[in-house]
Amino acid sequence: MIRFSSLGDVILASSLLDPLYNLDIKVDFLTFKPFGEIFKEDYRLNKLIEVDKKELKTLSQIKSFANNLKKENYDYILDIHSNLRTFSISLFSRIKTIRYKKNSIKRRLFLYKPFRKFLINQNFNVLFAYLETLKLFGEKNYKKYRPRLILHSDDFKGVNNLPKNFVVIGSGARYKNKIYPYFNKVSQILLENGFNVVLVGSKDDKNLDRNVYPKEVIDLRGELSLRQSMAVISKAVGSISNDSAVAHLSRAVQTPVLMIYGATHPYFGFAPLEDEGDFIIKNLSCQPCDLHGRKECKFKSLYCLNIEPSLVVNKFLKILTKFNISS
Structure with missing residues (x-):
């Protein structure tokens, strides 16, 4: 294969x-x-x-x-x-x-x-x-059949001390036109709703993120191996991610996921299925503008990513309700 x-x-x-x-x-x-x-x-x-x-x-x-x-x-x-x-x-x-x-x-x-x-x-x-x-x-x-990755006990070493009831946020993506800019505000709303928040991703994801997050947010970006990231995601009540690997890792460890679309589109075939989670998209006439999200926004504004944080959280809470998960 x-x-x-x-x-x-x-x-x-x-x-x-x-x-x-x-x-x-x-x-x-x-x-x-x-x-x-x-x-x-x-x-x-x-x-x-x-x-x-x-x-x-x-x-x-x-x-x-x-x-x-x-x-x-x-x-x-x-x-x-x-x-x-x-x-x-x-x-x-x-x-x-x-x-x-x-x-x-x-x-x-x-x-x-x-x-x-x-x-x-x-x-x-x-x-x-x-x-x-x-x-x-x-x-x-x-x-x-669904994607499924197999975790081992060693993968959980160093990540077993995380608080209960946490949501994983995958703040990064390969191209900026796929990166939702308000994950800090999403984090704040989640905290107010009784959830803990854990950020996962690469060191580059962290360096490129200009957001200031609430002090209660646990930032593990750049600190985990790929398999440790899988382990963390598997322990989460759910995840919120750009159209990126964190969303698909969530699917593969059976963690409900909300995928946020920017320059790309569900039509390209990567959206989670109903039994895996859901997605949110503005459905602008200019979406999608690129197959992979690398093309520069012609409006220089990324209107496609201007989605209210409250709408993101509300959609996520509906997913948790569907999966019978509560805060």
Whole structure:
């Protein structure tokens, strides 16, 4: 199975591991470093293959790597990335390949307003697109599976002293057009509602965040390993996150999540399902403006992220009610 990046996509790929394991299919998982950390000691994998992106940069490197894969005598490549690199690996290895339907043309067309009214009702979900590949292995009830990551007791070391009844906030994202600017105010409202608040993310997330948070907020950004972050999220009553990895980690450890959309859109297929949480979006005519959220806002104002903190918290509380969780 191949999914090189990004972290959120690799997390969603975990949804395939339980059904393949149940079908007694041995899986070797190929991904970029350091994303393989989420699969540490995962009994569902026969082998984890981690490579540095620099090792598969040139055509000759890819060809050499593919030739080595060929020697492993794999029955199939399950390609759930579907890009030029994975196409090349399939081509050079000559291994029979099952490839997920990426829906990339429709997703790109959705960026243009005239096409949206024709596409909006054609629901696409990346998770189901991954899982649909299971039909070729005889799994008919594939939509019941969800991403699932396995935690071990060691992952909780150093994070077991957190207060009860806490909400995780994932304040960061790869691009600024996806970063909600009022998490400090959301934190204050959550505290007033009887919750504790824990921030998770990278050191860069912390450095880029200019917000001043209430002193009661526990800031663990840049202090945790990826697996420790998973452990913290798993202990939370719920999480609030940008369209980023924290949202998908929440899904994979069965923590209800509210995802906040800015420059991107649920149509791209990454929104949590109803049994995983919900999302909030302003639904402006300029949304979405970019497939990944990297494009500069043409209005220089990011109106899409100007969502009242009280609306965010109210939506989150509705999720907790749906999951029978109280403060």
